[in-house]
Amino acid sequence: MKFSTLALSTLAIATVTLADLRSDYLKPHNQARREHQVGNLQWDNGLAASSQRHANRCVYQHSGQPGVGENLAWGNSLGRGKAVQLWVDERRYFNFQNGGFSAQTGHFTQVVWKGTTRIGCAERRCGGVTIIEADRERRMHVCQYSAPGNYQGQYRQNVFPRRFSKARDEESNDAVAGPALESKEVKEVNDEEFSEEEINGSI
Secondary structure, eight states, X not given: OHHHHHHHHHHHHHHHHHHXXXXXXXXXXXXXXXXXXXXXXXXXXXXXXXXHHHHHHTOOSOOOOTTOEEEEEEEETOOHHHHHHHHHGGGXXXXXXXXXXXXXXXXXXXXXXXXXXXXXXXXXXXXXXXXTXXXXXXXXXXXXXXXXOOOTTOHHHHOOOOSSOOSSOOOOSSEEEEEEEEOSSSOEEEEEEEOGGGOEEEO
16 A cells, blocks of 8 residues: 555656656747747657657767757756747847848747747756866756758748847846857757856757
């Protein structure tokens, strides 16, 4: 009887944790998408499993998984919601009148890409990358998307201005944009470095 009670309690905790994970990634994605006049994303367990496999490697580079879009973030005690917000905050650099790829906005445009309908995300605590930083908690976040976004020539049909615009977006104190890695066939992705408080950013 005690075993059954313990098993049920463990299952309940696991269920809540999975639900929290989905919500923590989906909620800020779909909030941003509503603001930019596109429909909600649906959670995809297959994409989540693929994201988890890549996150488990703790290698800060793109997985190369064919047929999916991908956003990565890496930082000290970087939570799920903040990781997504870092990507969304790139919108202040996007030129909605002309559209097109920008080295500073590749994460944002993937988040709000109209043609994308499914998402799966995962995280992994990876520790420090140097001896000095070994005692600092590092988290790697991976989100994969289907269908992938950031196709050249399709930005104006897939990325729209905010429905309710603010005077200006909040400036991020811990992020600066870096160089882009552009794929001519499928998608463009960009590198982003963070301050000492929030190393090392998102790609």
